[in-house]
Amino acid sequence: MIVTDVSDKSTAGRTSRVRPVINAVLGGACLVVLFALIGLTCIDVVARYLFNSPVTGAYELTELLLATLIFLALPLTTLAGEHIEVELLDGVKSPFLKRFGTLIAGICTIGIFILIAMELTEHAEKLQRRGQVTDSLEIPLYLIGWLGAASFSVSAIAAAVFFYSRFRKEA
Template structure:
């Protein structure tokens, strides 16, 4: 079975979003596997051989950032966030749609402007040559990655919000 056939069978997203979701999930899963491997080797090295992996804590921090921000746009696009619907039975469908659109606009614009600031901080870190504490890895690139994933999350949020308001039928 080809990769395209497998992706088409297992992903319900349409068009290029299907491949973007697949790619981001591959990144998140690969980083999670590497985090697990690093932790196992570090613990085994520490307790069995009295020699931990140098920089394992720093690698774990960087890996968590990579994994979380790779998964964030996917979760947002699929609408996987926690939603409190205490007032859904009280409010009408039109009011709920307006509130849904308003929340999508607020969340996506917040993510966008937050990403702008994060990207500026990443650029400044790169210009100044800021590196991580133990391994000496440039930290600005991870910061810019976080900003890019936040922009992608903002785009997913506004797309999802508008789609749900305009194209979801009333109950």
């Protein structure tokens, strides 16, 4: 007779229900930002070459939209486990060492994400205190800093979920 842990099923059930919502929200936001980038570039090129009047601040907006796109996509990439991986213990046959390697990789990944989130939080606070804005459009830069901090925080949680499920698979 096989006994299963009820808490594992409820945790798996919650994650399987939350994951599509996260994918839809962040994926939709990425789609909107990507569409804005494409639209801005097309309009800027047409305005520049046909009317000799480029879009004011197009370079700044492109930079901000690219940063936004990267920060929105990071948790999705992490949750899907699509980061570049290096198999250092590929030749290891021991299941214990493989699980130990997965545990260490997970702890390091989550720790680095948390560290970057803390640094970005500190940087965003400085930008907000100083009132720093972009040069021509005067868009507050702290908004991107806070988005980055939130992105890395959510990515740390996504990494924990991903490594937990991978760790459970290897069991």
